[in-house]
Structures are given as structure tokens and as C-alpha cells.
Amino acid sequence: MVAAVPSAGDALDTSAAISIRGLVKRYGDFVAVDGLDLDIRRGEIFALLGPNGAGKTTTVEICEGYRKRDAGEVRVLGEDPADGARRWKAQLGIVLQSGAGDSQLTCRELLRAQASYFSDPRDPDEVLQLVGLTEKANVRGRALSGGQRRRLDVALGIVGRPTLLFLDEPTTGFDPEARRQFWSLIRSLRELGTTMLLTTHYLDEAEALADRVGVIAHGRLMEVAVPSSLGGRETAPAVVSWTEDGVRRSADTATPTAFVRELAARFPGEVPDLAVARPTLEDVYLRMIGEPA
Amino acid sequence: MTMTPVRPDVALPPLASVYRTRGSVELKEFFRQRESVVFTLLFPVILLVVFGAVLDYDIGGGVTFTQYFMAGIVAAGILGASLQNMAISIATERSDGTLKSLAGTPMPKSAYFIGKIVQVLAVTLLIIAILLAVGVLAYGIDLPSGSDWFTFAWVAALGSASCTLLGIAVSSLAKNGRSASAMVTPIALVLQFISGVFFQFSQVPVWMQTVASFFPLKWMAQGLRSVFLPDALASAEPAGSWELGRVALVLALWCLAGLALCVATFRWQDRGTD
Numbered sequence: 001m002v003a004a005v006p007s008a009g010d011a012l013d014t015s016a017a018i019s020i021r022g023l024v025k026r027y028g029d030f031v032a033v034d035g036l037d038l039d040i041r042r043g044e045i046f047a048l049l050g051p052n053g054a055g056k057t058t059t060v061e062i063c064e065g066y067r068k069r070d071a072g073e074v075r076v077l078g079e080d081p082a083d084g085a086r087r088w089k090a091q092l093g094i095v096l097q098s099g100a101g102d103s104q105l106t107c108r109e110l111l112r113a114q115a116s117y118f119s120d121p122r123d124p125d126e127v128l129q130l131v132g133l134t135e136k137a138n139v140r141g142r143a144l145s146g147g148q149r150r151r152l153d154v155a156l157g158i159v160g161r162p163t164l165l166f167l168d169e170p171t172t173g174f175d176p177e178a179r180r181q182f183w184s185l186i187r188s189l190r191e192l193g194t195t196m197l198l199t200t201h202y203l204d205e206a207e208a209l210a211d212r213v214g215v216i217a218h219g220r221l222m223e224v225a226v227p228s229s230l231g232g233r234e235t236a237p238a239v240v241s242w243t244e245d246g247v248r249r250s251a252d253t254a255t256p257t258a259f260v261r262e263l264a265a266r267f268p269g270e271v272p273d274l275a276v277a278r279p280t281l282e283d284v285y286l287r288m289i290g291e292p293a
Numbered sequence: 294m295t296m297t298p299v300r301p302d303v304a305l306p307p308l309a310s311v312y313r314t315r316g317s318v319e320l321k322e323f324f325r326q327r328e329s330v331v332f333t334l335l336f337p338v339i340l341l342v343v344f345g346a347v348l349d350y351d352i353g354g355g356v357t358f359t360q361y362f363m364a365g366i367v368a369a370g371i372l373g374a375s376l377q378n379m380a381i382s383i384a385t386e387r388s389d390g391t392l393k394s395l396a397g398t399p400m401p402k403s404a405y406f407i408g409k410i411v412q413v414l415a416v417t418l419l420i421i422a423i424l425l426a427v428g429v430l431a432y433g434i435d436l437p438s439g440s441d442w443f444t445f446a447w448v449a450a451l452g453s454a455s456c457t458l459l460g461i462a463v464s465s466l467a468k469n470g471r472s473a474s475a476m477v478t479p480i481a482l483v484l485q486f487i488s489g490v491f492f493q494f495s496q497v498p499v500w501m502q503t504v505a506s507f508f509p510l511k512w513m514a515q516g517l518r519s520v521f522l523p524d525a526l527a528s529a530e531p532a533g534s535w536e537l538g539r540v541a542l543v544l545a546l547w548c549l550a551g552l553a554l555c556v557a558t559f560r561w562q563d564r565g566t567d
Contacts, residue, residue, distance in 0.1 A: 065397070066393070066396070066562065086399040086401065087303040088303075089397065089398060089399040090303050090304075090305060090399040092397070094394070096390060096397070098393065099390055100390060100391065100394040101386060101391030101393075101394055102385075102389045103322065104321060104322050104325035105318065105321055105322065109318075109321065112314075113314050113315075113317075116310060116311060116314040117306065117311060117314075117400040118306065118398075118399060119303075119304035119305055119306050120304070156394070160398070
């Protein structure tokens with residue numbers, strides 16, 4: 001399955017959760033986003049993957065209404081984020097990279113306050129349970145550990161029952177177990193129909209969660225694909241390697257099974273140190289974000 | 294390009310309930326933070342106790358220095374609860390991302406400022422009440438009488454409003470709470486010295502009096518002296534009277550200037566991130 005990717009000349013898709021055409025953002029001479037086109041469908045989890053400084057946060061914060069764009073068109077839930085109407089914001093959940101700030105209020109008080117800005121919020125105690133902070137309900141925000149604080153950020157992002165949830169590097173600083181818990185939380189939100197735009201620099205996170213992945217580097221989308229076919233990974237040549245006459249040898253082949261059968265015929269028994277490998281997501285990712293040759 | 298209208302089926306909660314939430318959030322944020330309670334609320338009380346115990350002399354007409362100091366320390370207390378408190382707390386909330394997060398919610402922006410006003414009002418009333426109680430019980434201060442209460446109310450209200458607006462404006466100049474504190478604390482201290490809080494204003498050099506008269510604290514202190522001191526002492530003022538009309542005028546002008554500065558400078562996120 002290859003996902004449709006819009007190009008600069010296409011019309012905005014106002015039925016999409018997010019539709020972006022020709023987005024440009026400059027900071028002085030630095031071009032942070034350089035002509036980006038993207039549609040994110042309602043109900044999908046889309047991961048923007050890229051190294052630091054690639055333009056992930058700039059793109060996301062333009063969609064959230066925090067930053068002004070220099071050129072291009074953006075529609076989020078059918079509206080221009082630059083307008084930033086309250087009724088539009090009422091449909092969003094935003095988890096900022098920088099977090100939600102320090103507070104003397106307890107987790108439960110913070111969630112109740114946040115819930116009061118929405119007309120049909122989730123129950124704060126249910127949300128605390130969902131993010132695994134029930135035991136910290138009466139602990140002040142500033143007394144939480146880094147990972148707990150991030151979970152509180154996510155809780156604050158979802159308590160308003162958003163149609164569209166932005167998650168900007170939500171699991172930075174999580175230990176592996178906390179990350180697994182977070183992933184299952186995201187999957188359960190997906191089942192409730194929440195559209196999510198996630199940025200991450202963890203490949204495994206994008207692969208585990210996203211319906212589609214967009215790789216961004218130097219302010220441009222290098223590719224948009226389902227994780228398994230990113231970079232032509234599913235049809236990329238396999239690498240067969242073995243040892244022959246004491247020398248490590250390898251060959252790229254589109255037909256590894258046939259190649260191995262031939263190889264087996266050349267050796268009386270086992271092929272020494274035989275290995276067949278396909279490019280990992282990391283291989284294709286690193287190739288994509290590398291400086292253009 | 295046609296604009297899709299805002300979906301009419303998305304409801305928003307009533308304003309009054311969001312205002313209530315913000316008021317309660319701001320009260321908890323203030324009273325649960327030990328530093329703000331100690332510096333804003335207790336520091337003026339400590340000064341009153343110390344000055345009252347040390348400087349117990351007659352400033353003329355049978356009036357004690359403590360009676361004089363009462364007007365000044367109430368003015369300084371209002372300054373702390375409004376200008377210093379707002380400048381530091383808002384700069385902190387801007388640098389730690391609290392403001393940016395709020396800006397991403399459907400909370401009406403007015404609710405943030407309503408919450409701050411509730412906080413300033415509560416802290417100001419509490420400071421005044423504690424100062425008056427300590428003054429009366431420990432130092433036998435004469436409470437204002439009759440129409441002096443009315444003057445007290447409007448001077449405190451106008452002074453507090455102008456300094457709150459100024460504090461909100463000043464918060465935008467600082468990088469974070471720490472730098473706001475480093476900027477605004479010395480300024481407040483100098484203003485207190487030259488505005489007749491710690492010394493009798495008539496003993497402050499004339500050029501310092503002139504500098505002080507550009508800022509609200511001098512006028513607030515002067516208005517409050519008319520409340521706490523017998524009218525016979527009005528002759529010690531630079532103009533030979535309490536100048537209440539001018540007090541009202543200058544404080545009102547500072548309200549307008551502060552409001553204009555707030556509108557022009559208020560930011561919901563750090564500079565350079567838009």
C-alpha cells in the first residue's frame with residue numbers, strides 16, 4: 001500500500017484533519033520549512049520523523065496556531081490555524097514539546113481546571129487512570145518526575161476530548177517501560193477515533209504507532225509511507241552475506257531465496273556464517289536524512 | 294480562498310465558570326508558594342514590626358513615625374502585591390510554558406487576566422488587613438475615620454490597578470521569573486526610598502522627590518498619608534496640601550499608560566518563537 005501524497009499544485013483537502021500546501025517558514029536567513037505538502041486523514045495516526053532542527057516542531061506549531069507561516073496554505077479541521085478561533089481550539093488537544101509548565105496545583109486540580117475550558121471534557125480521574133497517574137492525583141505538578149510530568153502533559157492534552165491530538169515528542173525522557181505504556185494509551189485513543197499528529201525521533205515509536213510516517217529533513221518531506229514500505233524497504237534488495245575461502249563476502253539481490261539455493265549448491269554442507277538481511281527502518285531513515293549527495 | 298465557517302456545533306463553557314476556575318487557580322498558585330507568601334505578604338509586616346520597634350519618635354504634632362510609616366508600608370505592600378507579584382509571576386509562567394499551554398486551549402484570554410486580578414485583590418486586601426491589625430494591636434496606630442476610609446479605598450484601588458497593569462507590562466521585558474525579580478526588586482526598593490515610604494517625604498532631596506513624582510508609588514503613599522495623618526501635617530507635603538485631585542489624576546493616567554503598554558507588549562510565548 002502506497003499512501004497518496006499531495007503535491008504543491010493540488011487543492012487543499014478541507015475534509016482532511018490537516019491539509020498543508022507549499023508551507024514555508026523562515027527565521028531570518030534560515031529556512032526551517034521549505035515547501036511542505038501534506039494531508040493527514042481523519043482518524044489516522046501520523047508520525048513526523050526527523051532529526052533535531054528538521055522542521056518538525058515548526059510545522060506542528062504552525063498547525064496549532066502558535067507560529068505564523070511565511071508562505072503556503074494550511075487547514076486544520078477545515079480552518080486556517082492563523083485565525084485561532086476558540087471553537088476551533090476546543091476540538092484540539094496539544095502536547096507541547098516544552099510541556100505545560102510548573103504548577104503548585106495537584107494533578108487532579110490541574111486536570112479539573114483544564115477540563116473547565118471545554119464543554120464536554122473527559123472525567124479528570126478517568127484521564128489520570130488512563131495515563132497511570134492515579135496514585136499521583138494529589139501530588140503537585142512541580143513535584144512530579146520528568147516522565148510523570150510528561151504523562152501529565154498528555155493527560156492535559158486529552159482531557160478536553162479532542163478530535164485532533166498533537167503530540168510533540170511526547171516520550172522524550174521516558175524509560176522503555178513508560179514508553180510501552182504510553183504506546184498502549186495512544187492505541188486506545190485511536191480506537192476512540194482521535195486523529196493524532198505525532199513527532200518523534202524514535203524510529204521504533206513511529207513504526208509501532210503510526211499508520212503513516214513522514215520523514216522530514218531540512219524542512220522538506222523526504223517521503224510519506226506506511227512504516228513497512230518506507231524508503232522502498234519492502235522491495236529493497238536483500239543483502240546476503242557469507243564467508244568463503246576465509247573472506248567475508250556479501251551480495252545484493254532481489255531474489256534472496258534463489259541466491260541462497262545457488263550458494264548452498266556450491267558448498268558441501270552449511271554455508272559458513274550465512275545471513276540474509278533487509279534494510280531496517282533505521283537504514284532507510286539514515287539514508288533519507290543524510291545530506292543530499 | 295473561501296473560509297470554512299467555524300463549526301457551530303462546538304460548544305464552549307459559560308464565561309463565568311471559566312473565570313471562577315482561573316480565580317481559584319491563581320489563589321492556589323499564590324498561597325501555596327512559600328516564596329511569594331513570605332516576600333509579598335510577610336515582608337511588609339516584618340518591616341512594620343521592625344520600624345515600629347526601632348523608629349518610635351515624634352514627627353511633630355504628637356504624631357509618631359509609626360503612624361506615618363503606616364501609610365508608606367501599606368503603599369509598599371500594594372506595590373508588592375501588584376507590580377512585583379505580576380512582573381515575576383507572569384514572567385515565570387511565560388518562560389516555563391504555562392502561558393503557551395493556556396493559549397492553546399479554548400480558555401478565553403480574558404479569563405487569565407481575571408484570575409490575576411482576583412489574586413491581586415485577595416493578596417492586597419489581606420496585606421492591608423494584616424498591616425492594620427499589627428499596627429493597631431502592637432503600635433497603637435490610629436485607624437482612619439469617616440471619609441478617610443473612602444479615600445483609602447479609592448487610592449488603594451487606583452494604585453493597585455495601575456501597578457497591576459504596569460507589572461503585567463514589565464513581565465514582557467524579562468526573560469524569566471528570576472530576571473524579572475532581579476529587575477523589579479531593586480526598582481521597587483529605590484522607589485520606596487525616594488517616595489517617602491521609609492523616610493518622611495519632606496526629608497528626601499528635592500530632585501529625588503521630582504524623580505519619584507513620575508511614578509505611581511509616590512502618589513499612592515501621599516494619598517494614604519492623607520488617610521493616616523492628621524490634616525495639620527498636610528503642610529509638610531511639597532505642595533502644602535494632600536493634592537488628592539492630582540493623586541487621582543496621576544494614578545488614573547498610569548492606569549491608561551499601563552493598559553496601553555500591556556496591549557502593545559503582552560506575549561503568550563517567549564520572544565522569537567512565533
